[in-house]
Amino acid sequence: MSKWLYLHIIFLFFGISQNANATVFDETPVVKVIQDSIYTDTEPIDKREYDNLKDKYGGDEFTYERTVENSGWWSRFKQWLSDFFKDLFNINSDAQASDFTDIALKVFYVVIFLLVVFFIVKAIINKEGNWVFGKSSDKRIIPVTDIENNIYETNFKSLIAEAESEDNYRLAIRYYYLWLLKTLSEAEIIEYDVEKTNSDYYLEIEKTETKEEFSYTSYLYNYIWYGEFDIDGHQFNKAKNAFTQFLKTLWK
Structure with a gap:
């Protein structure tokens, strides 16, 4: 075979390879961007004016963030009592001091209730001369x-x-x-x-x-x-x- 035939075959193979490469790797996707239209409101705007809003909505019912200063007297008293116990007993946590205050108040309520009952019973005993549920001591006691x-x-x-x-x-x-x-x-x-x-x-x-x-x-x-x-x-x-x-x- 002559050398011109060899050269012809080489050139033919090289051309086929170039066409194959161009056909296989050219797969880039095409992205289409669709832009929506923006609606513009051209209607006239009615301007509203509000007078004395601060005075009208300045009551406690419109206070949404509660602090010790704007809370009721009972909340302020409990906070003061909680701080007092915290300093007195060296309590490190505000939550623990608050829990201790709640327990102390409950004990105080019980003591007050018992004292009231005691004085009522004592008054009845001194006036009538007998226990409420005891026997009748006197059929007639002059007031x-x-x-x-x-x-x-x-x-x-x-x-x-x-x-x-x-x-x-x-x-x-x-x-x-x-x-x-x-x-x-x-x-x-x-x-x-x-x-x-x-x-x-x-x-x-x-x-x-x-x-x-x-x-x-x-x-x-x-x-x-x-x-x-x-x-x-x-x-x-x-x-x-x-x-x-x-x-x-x-x-x-």
């Missing part, structure tokens, strides 16, 4: 306003006789004690006042003998009347003798 506030107009002798006829010994001792206070006041040994206590009257008495007798009869009265102990006729007569003997010394 304080009718006896203690009108001690000088009261006929204790007849009241005592009526109580004894009904075997109401506790009530009879109550009348004896009030009769004794009336007599001491009329003798100007004490100055009677419905708000005073036995101790107040004891300190007003000057004579030692009178002090001792008053101390004993006051003990009997407190034991029988406020102690709610049932006493029989024999016990009543012993207490009655103590009161009557003391009264006799004052009538001399």
Whole structure:
């Protein structure tokens, strides 16, 4: 084979290779960009004006961010109390101090409730002479306003006789004690006042003998009347003798 034939074959192969390369690798995608149209509003705008917006919407109901300063007095008090406990007990966390404050307030509420109940019960006991759910102590108890506030107009002798006829010994001792206070006041040994206590009257008495007798009869009265102990006729007569003997010394 001649060299011209070789050259012709080489040139033919080279041309085919160039065409193949151009056909295989020319795969670049074509991206078309479509742009939407923008609507322009050309309508006229009505201008609105608002007057005094700050005054109109300046109340608490329009305060959306609460701070200690704009909160109620209770929130400010709890925050102050929380800060107080935090400093007092060296609490590092505000959350722990707040929890401690809530617990302390709950305990305080319970104590207040118990105190209220205690004073109500105590007032009932002092007025009626018996526990609310206990036995009925006296079928008839003269109200304080009718006896203690009108001690000088009261006929204790007849009241005592009526109580004894009904075997109401506790009530009879109550009348004896009030009769004794009336007599001491009329003798100007004490100055009677419905708000005073036995101790107040004891300190007003000057004579030692009178002090001792008053101390004993006051003990009997407190034991029988406020102690709610049932006493029989024999016990009543012993207490009655103590009161009557003391009264006799004052009538001399």
